[in-house]
Amino acid sequence: MLKLTRALAALVLALVAAGAPAQYPVKPVRIVVPFGAGSSTDIVARIIGQPLGQALGQPVVVENRPGADGQIAAEAVAKAAPDGYTLLLSTNSPHSAAPHLKKKLPYDPFADFTPISFIGRYTFFIVVHPSVPAKTLAELIGYARANPGKLNYATGNTSSIVLTGTFVALNNLNLVHVPYKTEPTAIPDVLQGQVQMMISSYATVAPHIRDGKLRALATTLDRRSPLLPDVPAIVETGMPKFPIVSWAGLFGPAKLPKDIVDRLNREVNAVLARPEVREALAKAAFDGAGSSADELVAFVKEQYDVWGKAIRDAGIQPE
Numbered sequence: 001m002l003k004l005t006r007a008l009a010a011l012v013l014a015l016v017a018a019g020a021p022a023q024y025p026v027k028p029v030r031i032v033v034p035f036g037a038g039s040s041t042d043i044v045a046r047i048i049g050q051p052l053g054q055a056l057g058q059p060v061v062v063e064n065r066p067g068a069d070g071q072i073a074a075e076a077v078a079k080a081a082p083d084g085y086t087l088l089l090s091t092n093s094p095h096s097a098a099p100h101l102k103k104k105l106p107y108d109p110f111a112d113f114t115p116i117s118f119i120g121r122y123t124f125f126i127v128v129h130p131s132v133p134a135k136t137l138a139e140l141i142g143y144a145r146a147n148p149g150k151l152n153y154a155t156g157n158t159s160s161i162v163l164t165g166t167f168v169a170l171n172n173l174n175l176v177h178v179p180y181k182t183e184p185t186a187i188p189d190v191l192q193g194q195v196q197m198m199i200s201s202y203a204t205v206a207p208h209i210r211d212g213k214l215r216a217l218a219t220t221l222d223r224r225s226p227l228l229p230d231v232p233a234i235v236e237t238g239m240p241k242f243p244i245v246s247w248a249g250l251f252g253p254a255k256l257p258k259d260i261v262d263r264l265n266r267e268v269n270a271v272l273a274r275p276e277v278r279e280a281l282a283k284a285a286f287d288g289a290g291s292s293a294d295e296l297v298a299f300v301k302e303q304y305d306v307w308g309k310a311i312r313d314a315g316i317q318p319e
Contacts, residue, residue, distance in 0.1 A: 031060060125202060128196055248286075
């Protein structure tokens with residue numbers, strides 16, 4: 001029996017040495033997130049990571065690599081081996097905005113990645129500290145115009161940078177920008193009133209809105225969120241619909257084998273269709289939705305152009 005076991009082991013080793021592919025995956029899969037722990041993207045990654053790991057038969061580990069508008073995480077995955085064990089839960093930050101906000105990137109947003117599946121869309125809210133004497137968006141605009149340069153606003157990702165830049169440009173306001181690496185790191189200063197305004201994803205600010213420590217004036221969507229039904233949509237305030245979409249998608253490094261892409265796409269779409277996953281994502285104000293790999297390719301190309309125009313229209317200069 002022992003000789004037979006050794007013979008089988010030798011045969012397996014020989015097949016591997018000869019180039020016979022092992023069934024994917026045979027070890028944990030890492031999903032790199034471009035933002036810190038507690039951010040909306042981190043929450044989404046952890047919601048889908050556990051059931052995805054169950055479906056793959058291997059743990060899915062979430063690794064946070066915040067900073068530089070997603071460039072740090074994106075570069076790390078772009079340089080990883082195309083074996084399916086290092087993936088990027090990317091957003092509009094590395095793929096749609098950073099190419100227009102930065103004069104030079106350490107990666108190519110198209111050539112250096114293999115699209116796997118769309119994951120969904122975020123919900124953002126315009127919030128202020130209670131010290132700001134504004135109960136509506138119109139009152140905030142009036143107050144900002146009457147006090148030029150006295151209101152600070154925080155940003156923790158490219159969505160908040162471009163959304164606030166668009167808001168400022170449309171209303172001809174003079175606000176002071178205070179950038180942070182990620183949304184959760186901005187919250188302490190916003191709660192203390194050192195920074196009075198922020199356009200943030202729901203998951204980051206929701207508990208503080210419920211506790212009355214922050215006041216939500218509008219959602220950037222063109223419809224109200226069921227999680228905060230009393231907060232008007234941006235189009236209800238008299239402002240036009242914001243042009244950009246805050247999105248998330250799953251990518252691997254360039255040249256990821258098709259069989260691995262197909263396996264991941266199939267399992268991710270199945271996870272996103274599960275009722276308990278959809279419910280958990282909805283509670284984080286994230287609209288989960290899968291896609292084919294080709295559909296993600298077309299979407300990323302479209303959003304690249306949309307974000308570029310929005311950034312130029314907002315007068316934001318690349319650094």
